[in-house]
Amino acid sequence: MTTFALVLGALLAVACVVFVSRPFLREPALAADADRLHEPDAAERRRLSLAEERDRALAALKELEFDHRTGTVSDEDYRVLVGPLRRQAAEALRALDG
């Protein structure tokens, strides 16, 4: 029984080692550039930040419209809040297009 268990253990270990080594076995020789993890550059980071801002502003606008329709937000509050949110969304959209 012990021998059988040890054989099973060894097989398990070999399978794990093969699985862990797989990325190197599949692509044994790679240029340094091809082996690089994707690194977002400054432009991509800025794009992402703008996309988040745009989505935040659009979601806030959508929620404000909904809360206004349900009566949670009064007409007076709606008028105060909607302008800045529209501006914010428009700025983010302009910056993304630019």
Next chain:
Amino acid sequence: MPELGRAALVLCLGLSLYATVAGALAARERRRRLAVSAQNALIAAFGAAAVAAAVLLTALARHDFSFTYVADHTSRKLPTLYTLAAFWGGQEGSLLLWLLVLLGYSTAAVYFNRIAAREVIAWVVPTLGLVASFFALLLVAVASPFQTQAAPGDGLGLNPSLQNPYMVIHPPMLYLGYVGLTVPFAFAMGALLSGRTDERWIVATRRWTLAAWTFLGIGQLLGAHWAYVEVGWGGYYAWDPVENAALMPWLAATAFLHSVMVQEKKGMMKVWNMLLVVLAFCLSLFGTFLTRSGIINSIHSFTESSIGPWFLGFICLVTAASLLLVYYRLPLLRAKTKLESVVSREATFLYNNLLLVALCLTILWGVTYPLLTQAVRGEAVTVGRPYYDFFLRVFGLPLLLLMGIGPLIAWRRASWSSIRRVLAVPAVVAIATGAVLIVFGAGSSLPGLFAYSFAAFVLASIAVEFVRGTAARQAVAGGGYVPALVELVARNRRRYGGYVVHAAIVFLAIGIAGSSAYQSTYETGTKALQPGDTVKIAGYTYVYRRLVSRPNVGNHSELRACFDVFRGSTSLGQQCPGQNFYFREQQTSSEMSIASSWLTGEDRDMILGGVTKSGGVFVKILVKPLINLIWLAGFVFVAGCVITLWPDAREERRLAERYGEAGAMARA
């Protein structure tokens, strides 16, 4: 085959260490193949842990008492279900379950986010690997479930209070909750280490956090019901350190689930959210430490063990390293926007966070106080129920009220006239409820009265939200109100699922207030009840009839004291509280008799305290109004969580577009 189990654990440790070291190296030097290799190591470690778990389960199923763990926690006469559930009945098995669940979560989280959050994942893998390495090391070096011995004829059996169907489901649920909090922690650390502190880590972990929080909530309710039906003292929560240990991370995670919405909507509270994630994870480790170290006297501490210093060291390491990392990345975590008004949705979330964290830290202080006094004065001083009840009222009642106010206040700012208008209906309902309750005599408990009035306020505000939302949806889309309601919830799952969860918390609060503040109690004095004696309590009459003994019921004997119960002249049947004696374990367990009324939510509990030689009995009778709302709250809670967790294809498309588009546009 203990050798296979041991080999699998050693392999699991090696793979976890490799995932930690190789993963960190790959993330630091941006090496792609090494990063994938580290991910594979984490997945392979899950396979190895699964093999170890299979070996232990097989040994339990075969009653292989050459495994010390099997002999210590089971016996031949133990029913099969409990024999298998003994997997998590002892310390070593529990740790193995922790490791298995952790690696299962890790595999799934890494697999599902390997593309969408690829920059963060590189650092998530070594973080998860580090936590897995710690647990694997404990299992290999300190608390192995695969220690062997010369097999005895029979095992020692399982603690009788663990021989309950809840044993099968409660610990795994709690562990799914505890361990699940590792995922948001690892992603938070991944975001900090990679410098990607945008919303991606939050988007990646939102569902994981909610799922872990759901499991932790369900696990606690199951544990409360288990304590109620099995421990036999008539209560469901005793502020026991181990119960508190599960409550604390749940409170921290609750705070996080609210404050993370502020970060998503306004880009604020980034530092706070990081700290909450660290707090929730460290508290989940602390909870495991409390349960398993035996350092604190608790009805849950079934073992004394040597793993305490290891856990304490790891908790200190994780806390210090996480806080240093947050401090180091502070410049990246500064909010671009500020709180516009103290009267806004985000402000109520902030207040709710402060109250939740204050409650959490108060409980933490209560739990650690005996340890500190033991260390300083050499004598452990414990804080009792009054301490916890006081702070539950101080922080819990305002929290309950905020739950009703928050959803009715707009984001950013709200004018006083608007607030007065939206709060009018719930306020009238709350005041009317309070007045009616006073008329019916519920003014005997002021906290209870406030709890009920606030509960009415919250339920009314939830109803207002559903009614107004449905009407608005119907006005836009046309059709009937029912399709409009379905569409409303489907389009706003997080919002309306959240309201359903709030309703569950209200039911819980009503149940707790009713069963504690308005409970009636009878306890036999010095003279035992004899057959024919009667007891009157809360409008019920109990007539003691006889003792019934069953000497051999499987692995135990039973003794029951039977009472006929009447309401006026109407018979309500018989209640027979008793005691079981477990032969192998040589232990007695109290078997409470519970009669539930699902119509009124009331329970009539009977506990057998003792028996005289002449057949007289000492009993305790408890009448608990509305207690069943606590268990009903569990079902409502699950329903709300399912609604919130249900995938939203529209949102997923939007997020995929956002992250795909950002990368594509920058590369163009």
